[in-house]
Amino acid sequence: MRTRFLIVDDSELVRKSLRTVLQANPDWEICGEAPDGETGVQLFKELHPNIVILDFQMPGINGIEAARRMSEFAPAVPIVLFTQHASTDLERHAKEAGIRSVVSKTNAFPMVGMIEALLGPAESGPAVAEQGDSEKSQAE
Amino acid sequence: MREQEKVNILMVDDQPGKLITYEAILGELNENLIKARSGKEALDHLLKTDIAVVLMDVSMPELDGFELADMIRQHPRFQKVAIIFISAVHLTDIDRLNAYQRGAVDYIAVPIVPELLRAKVRVFADLHRKTRQLEMLNRDLRSLSARLLAMQDEERRRIARDLHDGIGPLIAALSMNNGMLAQQTKKLGPEVAEVLQQNNELVEQLSKETRTISHLLHPPLLDEIGLLPAIKMFAEGFAERSSVKVAVELSPDIGRLPPNVEISIFRIVQECLTNVYRHSGSKTAQIKISHTPDKLLSVQVRDEGKGMTGTNGASTTPGSSHGVGLSGMRERLRELGGTLEIQSGKNGTTVSAAVPVNKTMVKSL
Numbered sequence: 424m425r426t427r428f429l430i431v432d433d434s435e436l437v438r439k440s441l442r443t444v445l446q447a448n449p450d451w452e453i454c455g456e457a458p459d460g461e462t463g464v465q466l467f468k469e470l471h472p473n474i475v476i477l478d479f480q481m482p483g484i485n486g487i488e489a490a491r492r493m494s495e496f497a498p499a500v501p502i503v504l505f506t507q508h509a510s511t512d513l514e515r516h517a518k519e520a521g522i523r524s525v526v527s528k529t530n531a532f533p534m535v536g537m538i539e540a541l542l543g544p545a546e547s548g549p550a551v552a553e554q555g556d557s558e559k560s561q562a563e
Numbered sequence: 564m565r566e567q568e569k570v571n572i573l574m575v576d577d578q579p580g581k582l583i584t585y586e587a588i589l590g591e592l593n594e595n596l597i598k599a600r601s602g603k604e605a606l607d608h609l610l611k612t613d614i615a616v617v618l619m620d621v622s623m624p625e626l627d628g629f630e631l632a633d634m635i636r637q638h639p640r641f642q643k644v645a646i647i648f649i650s651a652v653h654l655t656d657i658d659r660l661n662a663y664q665r666g667a668v669d670y671i672a673v674p675i676v677p678e679l680l681r682a683k684v685r686v687f688a689d690l691h692r693k694t695r696q697l698e699m700l701n702r703d704l705r706s707l708s709a710r711l712l713a714m715q716d717e718e719r720r721r722i723a724r725d726l727h728d729g730i731g732p733l734i735a736a737l738s739m740n741n742g743m744l745a746q747q748t749k750k751l752g753p754e755v756a757e758v759l760q761q762n763n764e765l766v767e768q769l770s771k772e773t774r775t776i777s778h779l780l781h782p783p784l785l786d787e788i789g790l791l792p793a794i795k796m797f798a799e800g801f802a803e804r805s806s807v808k809v810a811v812e813l814s815p816d817i818g819r820l821p822p823n824v825e826i827s828i829f830r831i832v833q834e835c836l837t838n839v840y841r842h843s844g845s846k847t848a849q850i851k852i853s854h855t856p857d858k859l860l861s862v863q864v865r866d867e868g869k870g871m872t873g874t875n876g877a878s879t880t881p882g883s884s885h886g887v888g889l890s891g892m893r894e895r896l897r898e899l900g901g902t903l904e905i906q907s908g909k910n911g912t913t914v915s916a917a918v919p920v921n922k923t924m925v926k927s928l
Contacts (some may be wrong), residue, residue, distance in 0.1 A: 434732035440739040447743065480727060485787045491927065506775065507731045508783045512792040528735035530772030532742045532763075 427454035430473035431463030431489065432505065433481040437528070441476060441505075444454060446475070458482075468494045470498065474542065479513070480513065485550035486556025487520045501541040505534070506561035570615035570688050570695075571595045575605040575631070577623045578647075585618060588677040594688055602626025602634075611633065614644050615691030616684055621650040621662070630922035632665035643694065645687035647671060708894050716826050723781035726773055727899075734770045741766060781831060790825040791817060791852070794832055798850060805840045807848050817860070824918060826864055827895040828852070834888045834910065835864035835914050843868025843912060859901075859917040871907040892916070 430453060432438050436454050445451050457463035457468045459481050469473060475493060479486035490502045501523045506513070507553055509527040517525050523541055526534045571596050574585045582598045589596055590719050596611065599605040602623060608614065617635070619762045621628035628648055635641045651673035655753035662670045669683055741763050747757045777783070778800060791813045798809040820828075832850055839848045845868030855861045887906075892914075901918035 430701065432726070434735075435737050437730040440736040444739050444743060480783060480787065486898075487788065505735075507727060507735070510784075510796045512795050513784060513788070516788055516792065524818070528731065529738055529774065530767060531735060531738040533738075558595075 425452045426450055426473045427462065427470070429453075429455045429470060430476045431457045431460065431466075431475065431481070432478035433458050434478075437478070437505075444531075445476075445538075448535075460486065462485035463489050463560050464492045464496075467500075468496055471481055471497070474502060474506050474538065475502045477502055478524070479508055480484070480506055485515055487522070490522045493521040503534070503541065506530075517536065530533070568592045570691050571597055571612050572618075572688060573597045573599060573605060573608055573612075573614045573617045573682060575599045575602065575617065575619035575623070575628075577620065579743070584675075585680075588675070588680055589618075589684055590683060592685055598752070599701075602631040602818065604630060606634065609638075609641055613695075616645045616647065616687045618647045618649060618680075621648050629661060629665055632662070632667060636666045642666075643691075647683060647687070649673065649675065651727065668717065678920060681825075702803070705897070711899050712891065712894060712898075716830070718722075719780040723777045723783070726777040726780070727783065729774050731777075734766060734773065736765050738763075738770070744748065775804070779833075785825055786822070786827055789819050790828060791815075793825075793829055794820075794850065794852070797829070797833060802834050803842075805836075807836075807840055807846060809836070810847070810849045811852075812849070812851045813868065816854065817852065820860070820920060824860075824899060824920065828860070828916070828918065830877055830895060830917055831862060831892050831914075832864060834892055839864070839866045839868065839889060840873070845869075845911060852890075854920070855917065858920065860920045862915060862916040862918070865911060865913040867911040871905070872910050872914055911921050 428451060430438050430441050430445075432441070432518075438458075442453055442456075445453060455474050456467040458468050459518060461483050463475075463477065464484075466472075475490075477486045477490055481489075484492075486504050486506065493500065493502060497510045498521060504513075504517045504522045505527045505528055506525065509525050510528065514525045525536050526537060572589060573588075574582055574596060576585070577584050577600055579600070586596055586598070590636075594615075597608055598607055603626060604618065605617070609617075619628045619631065623631075628633075632646050632648075632670050635644060635646065637890075646666060647669045648667050650658070654672050659670045662902045668687060671680060671683070675892070696871075718756075741759065742761055744751075747900050749761070751759065751912070778797065782793040783799055784796055794813065795811055798811050801807070802809045836848055836850075839845050843866045845866035847867050849863075849865040851861075851863040851865075853861055889903075894917055896918065899918050901916055904915045904917075906913045906915070
């Protein structure tokens with residue numbers, strides 16, 4: 424079973440680059456993409472991704488608010504905030520909203536390693552169980 | 564107001580004949596002439612109309628000219644009205660002094676020389692007209708400067724947004740592409756790997772510079788999570804760029820404020836820190852934001868620098884100028900109904916701003 428990613432970012436260019444980077448790993452796939460927070464939350468509920476890569480500053484609700492709504496629905500799914508505005512204060516707000524990790528868009532190198540760490544020890548396949556089923560949402 | 568706009572001249576005398584004489588003399592000034600037969604009637608007119616010049620007889624039954632002058636001067640709205648006394652009696656120096664002490668601008672003895680009276684009244688009518696014009700221009704300037712500040716904020720927000728939406732993704736994509744390439748370094752020769760490494764550093768530098776410009780133009784956290792995180796982030800960046808040690812003390816119960824209050828306070832703090840860096844020579848700065856018991860938001864920025872010239876430890880007067888920065892702060896605070904106070908001496912400068920904040924409005928945001 425491959426790990427399914429949801430990408431939420433208002434820039435088509437960033438989404439495209441993320442696709443390229445993430446799909447370089449044969450065990451990873453993009454299950455959905457959203458250009459804003461509201462659509463992201465909706466897709467999150469419909470698609471049950473294993474992990475979310477989320478932008479911060481977007482039209483409509485911002486990444487922190489989107490993460491809060493996603494975490495309420497399925498708290499076990501790791502969310503990575505991928506932002507141009509990484510700072511200690513933003514990180515604090517992000518953690519409160521259920522975000523596991525904040526990655527600076529301007530220095531995206533550590534991202535892949537960070538995602539691997541978030542997905543858990545299993546080298547292949549998702550460490551996080553399929554989300555959405557109530558009995559499985561306790562995973563991790 | 565047009566140059567030719569008429570002003571009101573109030574003539575007060577208990578004798579109708581004299582009023583008619585004044586009217587004949589002043590007619591060619593082409594202003595509005597208003598007649599009053601008693602002090603009481605004169606007060607009625609003053610309350611209802613904007614009067615430029617009061618021409619009045621000293622001796623009148625009931626309320627005499629001096630008493631009327633006293634009453635006029637006690638009212639703050641009428642303190643600038645020019646009062647000219649006319650008298651056939653009471654012509655001693657003591658009488659004249661009495662009149663001037665009551666704020667008269669002139670004391671004319673009967674018999675009147677028509678040309679002289681006309682010339683004197685004309686001077687004060689013109690002065691009043693010019694004062695009114697100045698006041699209107701001042702109001703226009705204030706509203707213009709408020710609009711300019713708002714437009715400047717909006718423009719900065721727009722440019723920051725353009726940088727974020729336009730250049731930000733390009734840098735992110737470059738960074739990710741470089742990351743992909745970096746995973747293939749084994750396949751690349753050492754020279755190519757070296758160039759790739761340099762590219763990484765360039766991208767990082769590019770991103771840092773863009774980020775600084777964008778954050779100085781408009782703090783990204785301000786709109787999204789509020790004033791306090793935006794100030795903390797700005798203070799962190801400022802300390803890093805300037806080597807000024809910044810202590811930040813923010814009362815956590817402040818929460819979200821109306822957007823115009825948040826941006827104005829942010830700009831005031833930004834301006835103060837810029838001044839600390841550029842002018843004070845201080846190695847430290849302290850930012851303190853808290854609620855006061857009387858429902859004001861208090862913003863204080865303090866340094867230990869050499870102080871501002873011209874203030875000498877005293878609070879600066881509203882008219883004193885220390886460049887666009889301080890007057891900009893004053894304008895912003897005036898718009899919010901707030902105040903600005905500056906204490907400066909050889910041990911440093913403290914800028915204190917107070918802004919009225921409606922707590923119920925804040926909570927509902």
